[in-house]
Amino acid sequence: MKSYDCIVIGGGPGGYVAAVRATQLGLTTALIEREALGGTCLNWGCVPTKSLLRNGEVLHLLSKGRTFGFSFDNLEVDYAAAHKRSRSVVKRQTRRIAALMKNSGVEVYEDTASFVDPHIIELEGSRTRLRADNFIIATGAKSRQLPCAAYDGQKIISFRRALDMTELPDSAVIVGAGPIGMEFATLWNSYGTKVTVIEALNRALPLEDEDVSIEAGKQFRKNGIAVMTGAVVEDVDDTGAGVDVTVKTEIGTEMVSADLVMVSIGFIPNTGELGLENAGVETDRGGAVVVDETMQTSVPQIYAIGDVTAKMGLAHVASAQAMIAAEAIAGKSSASITYQNVPRCTYSRPEVASVGLTEKQARENGYMVAAAQCPFLANGKALGMDDNGGFVKIVSDAETKKILGVHMVGGHVTEMISGPTGTIYMEGTLDDLGNTIHPHPTLSEAIMETAHKLSGHAIHI
């Protein structure tokens, strides 16, 4: 039986990063991937959606021809071409990952693994067994279904089917106004699909700071996306032509009809088929693998990272956890992750990006909070780009002036969040942020302006 220092199960942004780091640290490493290298992120998540959203953005700009001084007849829009480009982007990246594995000396098995005991896994396809001193479980998660309606791959779908579609429906219901729901709503709306988003909580993007959610919700509706909040799906009826979705709201029950319904209400960790009980690895009630700060599970030589731990379902978190796990196996200690200070991005229109505590969370944590907003309204760059909606909001500790959170809604804010993330990482204060000269003209200088505002000396606002 082949033996390795480390076997990584799952080749997504968690798994493949862990494998590379492990080989860097001198560990003989194998990686088991049952479907496609790059995992959900690369194949059916982050990457293809950004490619599609770019196409949607171009379409959006074209629709503003008069503003920008061009006109045309007979604009032909081809969603299939947008889909094709997104798959081409995915292919290019998966090839990169495959080459990365080869160049790093990671042995890749295209197979499905399950534990036989705490040191041995069995590969389903080849029916071989592999032994390792250490394992890193990085099997990710799958889309949760509506309790009342299972996925049928046609009319009741998840993001995976949504990304495989080469044609868009005329109308759609999206359940869940989180980042995935709002990104698809943005994309489909750009292409002329009539979209209705149904959200159980009281606002769109409910995990964001309240002010940001409210502003984003306003702009979504202004863009033509119907958003129903405080609304729960009770039933989905396949009518042949489409679906009838029964929605219970605060005021009663109503029916929304559409060609299909996409469900994006969260994720379930992929632990069911791993044979974890054979290895003695504990999971919680939701099926997530229980881990400590070093990503170690209840079995000392087995680690778990990424969506399968349900700690924070973001690709960059999986990659950061991957580094910690590989380093722990190699006997090194690493800085642990402060999850609240991990940046979160939503690539809808408008974009949303945030890091740190929301204003509400800061108050709940007992801080004396000083918070302020600075709109992009008067920002020169934003005006020039004809995209001056939204704002930057900073939440700070009134006593120490430390930055607790930065929350932004507007164009390109996802590219602006890394700066404030660094400031928070360094435990920076309003003065640090305010004294950092931001270039002009940029959208990001609004961050500096907001810091000035909180310090009592805003110039422009």
Add this chain to the structure above:
Amino acid sequence: MSDLDKLNFPETVKYSREHTWARLEGETVVVGISDFAQDQLGEIVFIELPQIGATYAADEEFGVVESVKTASDLYLPVGGEIAEVNQGLEDAPEVINSDPFGEGWVVKLKPADPAEIDTLLDARTYYDMQAG
């Protein structure tokens, strides 16, 4: 990257300074990337091919090849009109790495001037340039 001696410099094609090769096949010129070039590039993940019917002069950029390490512009060794592109490279660009002079051909063109191919470098000269 490999030793020059481990790479192929077949005499059945002529070479340009920009590491593309050309071979006359009847009235068509077949164009590809040299073994030296693919070795330098590393594993190729993507190639941007030109449109059929597009015309380019010699030394004009006609495509881009992307590897794990870098992206490189491709320059036509001789001028002409693109008659055919190697569609298989869309799904398997790594064929350029494994068979740069055979299955890894990139485009076929109708040369503007068939004699232009004689102005290219022979295998020995091209080899010496990389060795020097």
